[in-house]
Amino acid sequence: MYTDKVIEEFKNPSNLGKLENADARGEVGNVTCGDMLYVYIKVKNNKITDIKVETFGCVAAVATSSMLTKLVKGKTLEEAEKVTKEQIAKELGGLPPIKLHCSTLAVDGLKKAIENYRTKMQPS
Amino acid sequence: MKIYLDNGATTKVDNKVVEAMLPFFEEKYGNASSLHIFGQEAYKSLDGARKTIAAKLNAQSEEIIFTSGGSEANNLAIKGIINREDHIITVKTEHPSVLNTIKELEKQGVETTYLNVTKEGYIDFNELIASFKENTKLVSIMHANNEIGVIQDIRKVYNLCKKKKIIFHTDAVQSFGKAYISSEDADLISISAHKIHGPKGVGTLYVKKGIRLKPQIFGGDQEGKQRAGTENIPGIVGFAKATELITEKEIKQMESLRDYFINELLKIKDTKLNGPRERLCNNINISFKYIEGEAILTLLDFEGIAVSTGSACSSKSLEPSHVLKALNLNQKEIHGTIRFTISKFTTKEELDYSIDKIKMVVEKLRKISPLRGDKDVYR
Numbered sequence: 001m002y003t004d005k006v007i008e009e010f011k012n013p014s015n016l017g018k019l020e021n022a023d024a025r026g027e028v029g030n031v032t033c034g035d036m037l038y039v040y041i042k043v044k045n046n047k048i049t050d051i052k053v054e055t056f057g058c059v060a061a062v063a064t065s066s067m068l069t070k071l072v073k074g075k076t077l078e079e080a081e082k083v084t085k086e087q088i089a090k091e092l093g094g095l096p097p098i099k100l101h102c103s104t105l106a107v108d109g110l111k112k113a114i115e116n117y118r119t120k121m122q123p124s
Numbered sequence: 125m126k127i128y129l130d131n132g133a134t135t136k137v138d139n140k141v142v143e144a145m146l147p148f149f150e151e152k153y154g155n156a157s158s159l160h161i162f163g164q165e166a167y168k169s170l171d172g173a174r175k176t177i178a179a180k181l182n183a184q185s186e187e188i189i190f191t192s193g194g195s196e197a198n199n200l201a202i203k204g205i206i207n208r209e210d211h212i213i214t215v216k217t218e219h220p221s222v223l224n225t226i227k228e229l230e231k232q233g234v235e236t237t238y239l240n241v242t243k244e245g246y247i248d249f250n251e252l253i254a255s256f257k258e259n260t261k262l263v264s265i266m267h268a269n270n271e272i273g274v275i276q277d278i279r280k281v282y283n284l285c286k287k288k289k290i291i292f293h294t295d296a297v298q299s300f301g302k303a304y305i306s307s308e309d310a311d312l313i314s315i316s317a318h319k320i321h322g323p324k325g326v327g328t329l330y331v332k333k334g335i336r337l338k339p340q341i342f343g344g345d346q347e348g349k350q351r352a353g354t355e356n357i358p359g360i361v362g363f364a365k366a367t368e369l370i371t372e373k374e375i376k377q378m379e380s381l382r383d384y385f386i387n388e389l390l391k392i393k394d395t396k397l398n399g400p401r402e403r404l405c406n407n408i409n410i411s412f413k414y415i416e417g418e419a420i421l422t423l424l425d426f427e428g429i430a431v432s433t434g435s436a437c438s439s440k441s442l443e444p445s446h447v448l449k450a451l452n453l454n455q456k457e458i459h460g461t462i463r464f465t466i467s468k469f470t471t472k473e474e475l476d477y478s479i480d481k482i483k484m485v486v487e488k489l490r491k492i493s494p495l496r497g498d499k500d501v502y503r
């Protein structure tokens with residue numbers, strides 16, 4: 001049911017695990033099936049210099065997490081925010097319709113991380 | 125290496141079963157209802173197979189109705205008995221072929237009670253007794269559960285039903301050939317050939333003498349006029365052969381491999397056995413905390429190991445297993461649940477290989493999980 005690209009990404013994922021000394025973290029939980037995901041980012045000069053994701057989820061959740069990190073690494077925060085779940089799905093050669101929600105998880109996690117980063121950077 | 129640990133889903137057909145079936149395709153292909161020699165030959169084989177299966181259940185030939193499998197047997201048992209004004213008692217952890225049949229009847233006004241189970245999966249007899257009503261016509265409670273291997277005390281259920289003159293049906297699809305069951309355990313018993321190294325698409329409903337079912341398939345006069353259709357002779361012959369091949373020794377062997385496997389898997393940190401220790405000889409069901417079942421299943425599949433999962437992510441409805449939910453398992457625990465089901469062909473070497481790979485897979489997935497032991501989200 002998964003494309004070869006999804007399976008490949010799942011088999012050899014990039015940037016998964018905990019990122020030490022991250023500048024911010026975004027946490028999301030998935031109401032649909034009960035999954036969880038943390039996105040960690042390091043930011044320098046408004047650019048994402050490093051990103052890692054921790055995923056408690058299915059094959060699609062792992063593959064989309066990995067793909068997301070590849071798509072946004074090196075991008076500015078504004079560019080990174082614009083990455084959509086459709087884009088991730090497309091890069092993976094498509095996802096089964098029932099698994100589209102898994103890619104939302106990664107995208108939302110990143111948005112939260114960026115939001116948290118900005119809040120943290122605001123002069124208090 | 126290819127290791128099949130999904131024998132709860134279906135099993136490899138035994139060579140001897142295939143051999144027994146083969147003549148019935150190209151040589152003895154007659155219709156058992158025909159009067160000529162081809163028909164007589166088919167009839168004789170059908171009759172022999174019926175006797176074999178009846179004998180295994182300590183029943184009489186006339187009490188055996190051949191069906192297209194376990195699902196049909198369950199449908200026939202329930203729909204064949206229940207009328208609109210009746211009440212039926214069943215359990216939350218039944219197979220979908222029972223639950224969905226009953227749901228369909230509910231639409232027509234049939235009253236139902238779904239019994240709860242304990243955290244090990246057992247029914248509560250007090251709840252059962254309290255559920256009996258004036259119009260209770262049928263109790264349907266499975267013998268061994270397909271997901272967690274719990275075995276219900278159906279003899280006790282049957283005795284309670286007999287006192288109340290209520291018909292008792294049991295789905296013995298998983299237990300037949302693996303745990304003792306006979307005509308003294310129920311009025312109606314569902315069995316399926318493909319779970320015992322027989323072919324797919326053939327099963328039996330044992331029907332106690334004196335009980336008449338409303339047919340669900342109309343047509344000819346086959347199967348005591350209770351199930352029409354030209355009999356699947358190759359399948360039925362294979363089913364009987366598979367039944368003959370069942371041995372106590374192989375059950376014991378599975379039990380000891382099961383216990384070995386459970387003990388080894390529970391040595392992995394943060395794991396939990398679902399269902400009781402004393403269980404169906406081939407069933408092992410483990411929750412691996414902090415990780416998800418479909419991911420575990422897929423990584424094991426890469427290693428050639430076939431298993432199944434109760435995780436929501438793996439189901440078409442994104443709903444976690446109804447059986448594990450009924451055990452009151454935490455949603456996150458259900459998430460990382462894997463069922464391993466062995467067979468008489470499973471070896472210790474295969475299990476040792478699997479244990480190594482499972483350890484590796486669990487470690488790999490835990491490394492990328494946001495959940496850790498330090499923060500106990502499982503309370």
Ligand SMILES: Cc1ncc(COP(=O)(O)O)c(C=O)c1O
Pocket residue numbers: 132133192193194195196198219221266268269270295297298316317318325326327
């Ligand atoms: C407990 C139980 N009942 C019924 C069935 C259905 O049997 P069949 O596949 O022969 O229709 C199965 C098998 O999936 C089962 O495990």
Ligand code: FES
Pocket residue numbers: 030033034035056057058059060061099101102436437438
């Ligand atoms: S994370 Fe549950 S279905 Fe993908």
